[in-house]
Amino acid sequence: MSKHHHHRRLRWDRVAMAAGCTVLVLSLLGWGVHTMVAPDDGLDEPATAAKAETDASAETTGSSAASTSAAKTATVKKAAATTALTAAQVTQRQQSIRTKLAAYLKEVGASGNVAVSFYNLSPTADSAAAKARTAAVYQQGALAASVNGTTSWTAASTYKLYITAYLFHQVESGARTWTSEDETGFTNMIVNSANEYGEAQLYRYGATAMNAYFASLGIVSPVFGNGIAKTTANDLVTMLRRIALRQAPFANASLASKLTGDMATQVYRDGIPAAVASLTPKAVVQDKVGWLESTDNDAAIVTLPNGQRYLLAVLTTNQDYMDWSLVQTVATRVQQIVYGD
Numbered sequence: 522m523s524k525h526h527h528h529r530r531l532r533w534d535r536v537a538m539a540a541g542c543t544v545l546v547l548s549l550l551g552w553g554v555h556t557m558v559a560p561d562d563g564l565d566e567p568a569t570a571a572k573a574e575t576d577a578s579a580e581t582t583g584s585s586a587a588s589t590s591a592a593k594t595a596t597v598k599k600a601a602a603t604t605a606l607t608a609a610q611v612t613q614r615q616q617s618i619r620t621k622l623a624a625y626l627k628e629v630g631a632s633g634n635v636a637v638s639f640y641n642l643s644p645t646a647d648s649a650a651a652k653a654r655t656a657a658v659y660q661q662g663a664l665a666a667s668v669n670g671t672t673s674w675t676a677a678s679t680y681k682l683y684i685t686a687y688l689f690h691q692v693e694s695g696a697r698t699w700t701s702e703d704e705t706g707f708t709n710m711i712v713n714s715a716n717e718y719g720e721a722q723l724y725r726y727g728a729t730a731m732n733a734y735f736a737s738l739g740i741v742s743p744v745f746g747n748g749i750a751k752t753t754a755n756d757l758v759t760m761l762r763r764i765a766l767r768q769a770p771f772a773n774a775s776l777a778s779k780l781t782g783d784m785a786t787q788v789y790r791d792g793i794p795a796a797v798a799s800l801t802p803k804a805v806v807q808d809k810v811g812w813l814e815s816t817d818n819d820a821a822i823v824t825l826p827n828g829q830r831y832l833l834a835v836l837t838t839n840q841d842y843m844d845w846s847l848v849q850t851v852a853t854r855v856q857q858i859v860y861g862d
Contacts, residue, residue: 604654611657615664621858622666629851630668636836638667638754639855641829642765648828659829664859670755673742674836677811679818680750681710682760684719685780686738687731690770699776711783714810738763738770749813757820757834765822765832781807781822791845792819793833796852800862801825812843819848829860 606614622639629635643661644650650659658664676683688707691697706718723731728745735744740756764771764780771777784807794806808821820834833855835848 606654606657614658618664618859625854625858626666626668634837634839636669636672636674636754637851638670638758638834640665640758640762640832642831645828645830650828667755671753673751673753675813675816676750676752677813677816677818678714679752679757679809679811679820680744681719682809683735683744684722686770687734688722689776690734693770693773708783712787754834754836758832761820761822761832784808792848793821793852796849797823800856815839817844817848
């Protein structure tokens with residue numbers, strides 16, 4: 522009995538030992554399995570996220586840099602477009618325009634059948650042209666040019682601008698009062714180019730007094746006294762300049778506005794007005810025409826839509842009666858050369 526009892530106790534010891542070994546083995550195996558299949562310490566995921574964030578940041582930085590570069594380029598281009606030309610650039614452009622204009626006028630005036638006088642005024646204040654980077658190119662008178670400009674020419678009805686100057690002088694000096702008859706006669710003289718009113722003034726004041734006064738304004742060639750009225754292209758532009766700049770005898774705002782208003786609505790518009798309209802439809806042309814037999818003349822103050830302004834007189838002879846085609850051709854080309862198409 523006792524022998525069998527001892528044997529059973531030894532078996533339980535072995536079982537206990539075997540169990541302990543099994544637990545140890547299983548613990549070791551569990552640790553190994555955990556090491557192989559479980560994330561080690563969670564650092565891989567944050568590291569991956571950090572890399573992605575860095576990549577995204579780099580991409581954003583690159584995109585931002587590109588945007589900044591593009592913005593700087595646009596700013597530079599805008600500045601270049603609005604920065605005034607240098608003095609050297611202004612001189613270069615003026616010389617280029619003057620050279621082209623002189624060549625054209627020499628060509629068109631070679632026959633002796635055309636006289637042209639051009640004078641650029643400064644752009645209208647606060648206009649697009651006045652604010653443009655090229656504004657200095659168009660300083661008043663900088664591009665003035667003429668061909669046959671001092672040649673005495675049949676004035677035809679352009680003489681009515683001289684009559685107007687003398688009339689306004691008389692009113693301004695107090696020697697004459699402007700009446701309703703003057704209002705009617707004057708408008709008919711400018712708008713419809715009627716002769717009666719102008720001829721009446723010449724008869725009343727006389728050629729000598731009128732010519733003396735015109736000379737005081739800088740008019741070189743006598744207008745009246747030698748048969749039909751005469752003028753030069755340059756003298757017409759001198760008169761136009763006084764009108765446009767509101768210089769005596771056109772300093773009275775009311776009278777000057779009446780004159781330019783009538784010039785803007787005069788009915789014969791196939792010369793300079795037609796030329797300007799073909800290039801710049803919204804331009805304002807205030808002009809006075811004159812025709813007599815084969816002579817067709819036009820003298821105008823032109824204001825372009827962008828604010829550029831100029832004066833132009835084109836006198837032609839040996840043309841058909843009331844044939845404005847040559848006047849129109851010359852006026853078109855002059856504006857194209859000086860101000861572009």
